Amino acid sequence: MTDLWAPPFTPEQVIDRANVMFSTQALLTANRMGVFSALGKEGRKEAQALAKELSADLRALTIFLDALTGLGYLTKDAKGRYANSNVAKKHLVPGPGSAYLGDYLRFQDMLWDSWGKLETAVKTGRPTRSADMYQTNADETRRFIRAMHSTASLNAPFLADRLETAGKKHLVDVGGGPGTFAIHFLRQNPELRATIVDLPGTLEVTKEIVAEEPEQVRGRITLRPCDFNKDSLGGPYDVALVSHIIHGHSDHRVHALLMKLRDALATNGVLYVHDFFTESSRATPAFASLFALNMLVSTDGGRTWSFDETKEILESLGYRQVEWKRMGQPRGLSVVAAVSPVDSLRGKKSGLE
Numbered sequence: 001m002t003d004l005w006a007p008p009f010t011p012e013q014v015i016d017r018a019n020v021m022f023s024t025q026a027l028l029t030a031n032r033m034g035v036f037s038a039l040g041k042e043g044r045k046e047a048q049a050l051a052k053e054l055s056a057d058l059r060a061l062t063i064f065l066d067a068l069t070g071l072g073y074l075t076k077d078a079k080g081r082y083a084n085s086n087v088a089k090k091h092l093v094p095g096p097g098s099a100y101l102g103d104y105l106r107f108q109d110m111l112w113d114s115w116g117k118l119e120t121a122v123k124t125g126r127p128t129r130s131a132d133m134y135q136t137n138a139d140e141t142r143r144f145i146r147a148m149h150s151t152a153s154l155n156a157p158f159l160a161d162r163l164e165t166a167g168k169k170h171l172v173d174v175g176g177g178p179g180t181f182a183i184h185f186l187r188q189n190p191e192l193r194a195t196i197v198d199l200p201g202t203l204e205v206t207k208e209i210v211a212e213e214p215e216q217v218r219g220r221i222t223l224r225p226c227d228f229n230k231d232s233l234g235g236p237y238d239v240a241l242v243s244h245i246i247h248g249h250s251d252h253r254v255h256a257l258l259m260k261l262r263d264a265l266a267t268n269g270v271l272y273v274h275d276f277f278t279e280s281s282r283a284t285p286a287f288a289s290l291f292a293l294n295m296l297v298s299t300d301g302g303r304t305w306s307f308d309e310t311k312e313i314l315e316s317l318g319y320r321q322v323e324w325k326r327m328g329q330p331r332g333l334s335v336v337a338a339v340s341p342v343d344s345l346r347g348k349k350s351g352l353e
């Protein structure tokens with residue numbers, strides 16, 4: 001897979017990178033306005049009909065539809081009628097047969113203003129929106145967790161196929177959000193049950209997603225309302241998944257969470273940390289270091305971690321066999337795997353505090 005953000009690049013690409021915002025805003029706006037849903041999976045519509053349906057200005061909408069056509073989201077026939085392209089039908093229109101990404105785009109939409117204030121974040125060191133993990137407003141929580149479901153639905157089958165859970169009985173999905181990863185692990189391993197640990201607001205959305213599963217999966221899932229910065233994780237578990245969590249919290253809290261998890265894991269329990277890990281420079285892969293900026297504007301102390309520092313913290317807590325599994329996932333996503341300490345180390349503090 002090519003890395004859109006990786007050097008080397010030409011002066012023309014510098015200009016292209018600056019202009020990427022045009023296509024980003026066109027896509028987010030079309031999704032928000034309901035252009036793709038209005039066009040649906042079948043048939044074609046004239047700009048005039050769409051202008052009426054979307055309460056838009058005809059001239060402006062035609063310019064917009066042509067740009068979306070140029071970007072490959074729509075097609076335009078000789079009579080000037082528009083339809084969704086195959087990609088849009090599959091990923092931007094909800095319904096049977098879709099691998100819908102519209103919820104992800106709605107969430108990205110929420111980040112636009114925060115990114116516009118990146119300079120403030122860099123100067124003050126403070127996020128430019130409420131660092132509330134989208135828990136203050138139920139609509140934001142839903143957008144956040146539905147967005148996580150969209151992306152996890154693409155990655156979870158891949159990971160569930162490759163990360164070993166044979167012989168394991170109880171998985172804890174820490175900050176499991178939509179529960180998509182837990183669901184795919186359970187689909188893959190019928191012997192496994194899962195506890196999804198998350199904040200109560202998030203679990204309201206998780207409930208709906210889990211309810212869509214057949215009883216043989218749904219019946220093996222427990223939802224545990226918990227603020228992992230304060231509450232017990234329960235356990236013991238023999239496998240733990242920490243997916244897209246450590247980038248969202250301060251170093252101190254990540255350390256405390258990994259220590260708490262160490263004590264919630266049985267001896268020889270397996271830990272999988274799934275995230276945008278960087279090389280020791282913390283600069284590459286480029287998407288991982290770019291994602292750290294996303295955390296700068298939206299969280300209280302979050303960032304992305306290098307494999308080296310993750311290994312150091314895990315080993316200081318007694319975790320063993322720390323390994324970086326780079327399996328060619330998109331955007332440089334990867335997994336750090338480790339095995340929980342022998343009993344005698346449990347409950348001890350590390351030298352890194």
Ligand SMILES: C[S@@+](CC[C@H](N)C(=O)[O-])C[C@H]1O[C@@H](n2cnc3c(N)ncnc32)[C@H](O)[C@@H]1O
Binds near residue numbers: 179
């Ligand atoms: C980026 S999402 C990741 C969701 C899921 N693990 C995935 O990879 O798709 C972060 C999740 O952590 C949860 N979370 C954040 N802070 C938390 C806390 N203090 N205690 C429990 N869950 C928390 C959020 O509610 C959200 O579901």
